[in-house]
Structures are given as C-alpha cells and as structure tokens.
Amino acid sequence: MLAKRTVKNQITLPKSIVDRLPKTDYFEISLRGDGILLKSVVVESKGTKLDRIRMKMKDLGLTEKDVDAAIRWARTR
Numbered sequence: 001m002l003a004k005r006t007v008k009n010q011i012t013l014p015k016s017i018v019d020r021l022p023k024t025d026y027f028e029i030s031l032r033g034d035g036i037l038l039k040s041v042v043v044e045s046k047g048t049k050l051d052r053i054r055m056k057m058k059d060l061g062l063t064e065k066d067v068d069a070a071i072r073w074a075r076t077r
Contacts, residue, residue, distance in 0.1 A: 013038075 001014045024040040031037070057067075 001017065003011045003014065005011050021040045022042065024042055026041045026043050028039040028041050029036060030039075
C-alpha cells in the first residue's frame with residue numbers, strides 16, 4: 001500500500017491496516033533499515049497496572065509476607 005507524507009509531516013494510515021490493529025491512538029515509532037516501524041501502544045491511566053498486579057496477587061492468595069520473603073530470597077542470590 002502507498003501512503004503520502006503531507007507538508008506537515010503527517011501520514012494517513014490505510015483503513016485496511018488500522019482495522020487489523022488493537023484499538024489505540026498511540027504508536028511507538030522506530031527506524032528499521034530504511035523503513036519506519038509502528039507498534040501500537042495502549043496507554044493506561046496511572047495506577048491501572050498496579051491495580052492489576054494487586055488483583056492477581058489477591059487471586060493467587062499472596063500476602064505482603066509472601067512478597068517480603070520473595071524479595072529477601074532474591075536479594076540473597
């Protein structure tokens with residue numbers, strides 16, 4: 001597919017490509033050789049990731065003591 005850069009350095013992504021991506025408004029951009037690589041990025045609100053971690057710990061039955069013990073173990077390695 002062909003996309004054109006505008007005078008304002010903007011590129012419109014083809015709908016057929018965008019429809020295949022996860023719903024996102026942000027992309028991580030990098031150069032690969034002489035091409036541009038776009039990776040879709042999901043931006044989460046502050047604290048969302050930590051809330052998911054806490055929920056997973058609760059589901060697994062982990063306590064603060066378990067986490068403390070794991071940290072102590074890891075620091076001795």
